[in-house]
Amino acid sequence: MFSKAYSAVIHGIDGLIVSVEADVSDGLPLFDMVGLLNSEVREARERVRIALKNSGYMLPAKRITVNLSPADIRKEGTAFDLPVAVAILTAFGHILEDNLKDTLIIGELSLNGNIKKVNGVLPLVYAAKQQGFLRCIVPKDNANEGAVVSGIKVYGVGSIKEAVELLNDIESYEPNTVDIGKLFEGSANDEDVDFSEVVGQAALKRAIEIAVSGMHNILMIGPPGSGKTMLAKRIPTIMPELLFEESMEISKIYSIAGLLDNRALITGRPFRSPHHSITCTALVGGGTIPKPGEISLAHLGVLFLDELPEFNKNTIEVLRQPLEEKAVTIARLNATYRYPAGFMLVASMNPCSCGYFPDRNRCGCSVNMVKRYLGKISKPLLDRFDICIEALQIDYQELQSREKEETSADIRKRVYNARKIQMERYAGQGIWFNCQLSPKNIIKYCRLDSKEKNLLEQAFVKMNLSARAYHRILKVARTIADLDMSEKITAKHISEAICYRSIDGKYWGDWR
Ligand SMILES: Nc1ncnc2c1ncn2[C@@H]1O[C@H](COP(=O)(O)OP(=O)(O)OP(=O)(O)O)[C@@H](O)[C@H]1O
Ligand SMILES: [Mg+2]
Ligand SMILES: [Zn+2]
Structure with a gap:
């Protein structure tokens, strides 16, 4: 069983798309991650395993390999937790694979399965739009920041469970929106010096x-x-x-x-x-x-x-x-x-x-x-x-x-x-x-x-x-x-x- 999800990594002030592949096969039970990973990304393995367990997904004793590519870009940060979890759940058949191909996923997991905010969501969503993705799934607390980018749907999620439900029934959810005009209102000058x-x-x-x-x-x-x-x-x-x-x-x-x-x-x-x-x-x-x-x-x-x-x-x-x-x-x-x-x-x-x-x-x-x-x-x-x-x-x-x-x-x-x-x-x-x-x-x-x-x-x-x-x-x-x-x-x-x-x-x- 094989699946592929998409995420992105910050490079300078731009986002680069990274594909997250998960393969599940028979053999010694093992969970391995490869692809020029920084230490935080390597630690994702533990966070993902425990967060999945605490969200009620018992992974069968199989050999799981996750590969982040392209291999020549260094993967940093904690935003790969959620896409890794999603790729694994898809490989086990919990998520419809079809919905992954136009979706960029970012988010850090805490051990109880909740999704924590990450840095750099705005440039990552921006990169997703430029690369032709239709939607982004981001941490709930970053949803406004992502929704500023026009021409792509942004959904904020609070837990793995919510992400799975959303991915399996995407059409019935409304994307987040922000009123940009309102953001600029009253921003001109509210200093108290003159x-x-x-x-x-x-x-x-x-x-x-x-x-x-x-x-x-x-x-x-x-x-x-x-x-x-x-x-x-x-x-x-x-x-x-x-x-x-x-x-x-x-x-x-x-x-x-x-x-x-x-x-x-x-x-x-x-x-x-x-x-x-x-x-x-x-x-x-x-x-x-x-x-x-x-x-x-x-x-x-x-x-x-x-x-x-x-x-x-x-x-x-x-x-x-x-x-x-x-x-x-x-x-x-x-x-x-x-x-x-x-x-x-x-x-x-x-x-x-x-x-x-x-x-x-x-x-x-x-x-x-x-x-x-x-x-x-x-x-x-x-x-x-x-x-x-x-x-x-x-x-x-x-x-x-x-x-x-x-x-x-x-x-x-x-x-x-x-x-x-x-x-x-x-x-x-x-x-x-x-x-x-x-x-x-x-x-x-x-x-x-x-x-x-x-x-x-x-x-x-x-x-x-x-x-x-x-x-x-x-x-x-x-x-x-x-x-x-x-x-x-x-x-x-x-x-x-x-x-x-x-x-x-x-x-x-x-x-x-
Ligand atoms: N042209 C001015 N009009 C009104 N108040 C002034 C003026 N110049 C200085 N002051 C008063 O003196 C205080 C100190 O000024 P300020 O800190 O701007 O000086 P400075 O040129 O930065 O000095 P320094 O070189 O010591 O940093 C101000 O907070 C203000 O109360
Ligand atoms: Mg001075
Ligand atoms: Zn002097």
């Missing part, structure tokens, strides 16, 4: 508005207590809303990391602010069972590194590659995993250990001390910030001023407008923000007239810019023009973008 609470700092606010509009990396540098952290924490209140496609991409990552909780989808742009004691693995991802790190959890959102020089230097240097490629590759003995990491980097720092450099009335650090402090941020990393902006100390008068500051809602309106322009311009190209433009697209979308070209050329020579800095200036100028609702990038836009590139010279330049 930009209007920050007094002054107009230049810094403007720079943040530009950065958020085009998802450009931004570095804020300035003395303690000037409002850097305060402003960064208010960034979520002005971020552009998520499109459904973006939401799916982010939710897949959260699903794999087991962070979807009971939400079916992530509907707000991520804002991650890991502490500076974070390890390299937690930041970029990896580990023995590879998992996405903070940079992937911040995909299509913000990664905020407060007090940048306090982070371990090697840890932040690792960001260089993902910052360019917008993805991270993790190599393992048997496979390489690739996780998306298209985040916007927001960082804040003091210019020296006392915090007041270059104000020599307050800063007592020696030149060497300042150099060493600033040196914690390498040139190549610095180069990856499109915008570098100073936070200036605000004075007492300013703090007392009763002048009304702009609210987050006011700023958000302009950000939304700039986003709309970008979406229309890049429709159908897989580009959402100006920061994603490739050098080829920069030539196409950031055309300059001769006056603007001259301006940029002068800056390039005078500031000794790298090719990367040159491209980044053009992208920022594109965003500034979009905020201005101008199709043409004018000299004004270019100058402002150059200005954001020149502040770092004041600190990292050749003053020393």
Whole structure:
């Protein structure tokens, strides 16, 4: 007796289909599992045997062999328990084999036969749909997450018994559904902080508005207590809303990391602010069972590194590659995993250990001390910030001023407008923000007239810019023009973008 069920395994952020074959034959009673299995999958044997017994299925003393194929993909995780149990029960004739061929099955078993939730259901269901499966059987607690994928029926089950009943009479069950429109309702902004609470700092606010509009990396540098952290924490209140496609991409990552909780989808742009004691693995991802790190959890959102020089230097240097490629590759003995990491980097720092450099009335650090402090941020990393902006100390008068500051809602309106322009311009190209433009697209979308070209050329020579800095200036100028609702990038836009590139010279330049 032979049967075949289907399941899937996570690889990076995608699902790969795995077939689960069970063969029952006469011979010494034995239960064997083969097919490049990780230890958790090998342990499935025991869980399945006991869970079947406790669900009332007594297996006759036969020789059972289960094979998971293709043999060259490593099978990890606990989601194979249920498909293995189903394949065995089918081989013994408890389930109609016909219903297995269009059905993808995932679920972990507990010893009493109940089905526990697993990570990664969203990408697995997504893969099933792409491979032409008609339905998925998933743990009940993951049903909403799976039901988000349209074009495939998803059924949540709570125990082996329920799975068997469902598989034998599938037509009389209703698949799970979720109302996606409802999920997005009210997700826009329910923060209790607002930009209007920050007094002054107009230049810094403007720079943040530009950065958020085009998802450009931004570095804020300035003395303690000037409002850097305060402003960064208010960034979520002005971020552009998520499109459904973006939401799916982010939710897949959260699903794999087991962070979807009971939400079916992530509907707000991520804002991650890991502490500076974070390890390299937690930041970029990896580990023995590879998992996405903070940079992937911040995909299509913000990664905020407060007090940048306090982070371990090697840890932040690792960001260089993902910052360019917008993805991270993790190599393992048997496979390489690739996780998306298209985040916007927001960082804040003091210019020296006392915090007041270059104000020599307050800063007592020696030149060497300042150099060493600033040196914690390498040139190549610095180069990856499109915008570098100073936070200036605000004075007492300013703090007392009763002048009304702009609210987050006011700023958000302009950000939304700039986003709309970008979406229309890049429709159908897989580009959402100006920061994603490739050098080829920069030539196409950031055309300059001769006056603007001259301006940029002068800056390039005078500031000794790298090719990367040159491209980044053009992208920022594109965003500034979009905020201005101008199709043409004018000299004004270019100058402002150059200005954001020149502040770092004041600190990292050749003053020393
Ligand atoms: N521009 C401002 N408007 C209103 N309050 C401010 C402003 N700047 C600072 N504050 C007040 O000072 C507190 C500290 O500011 P914040 O933590 O943002 O400073 P910081 O620039 O991050 O300093 P550090 O470099 O020490 O981290 C804020 O919580 C707020 O109460
Ligand atoms: Mg701070
Ligand atoms: Zn100092």
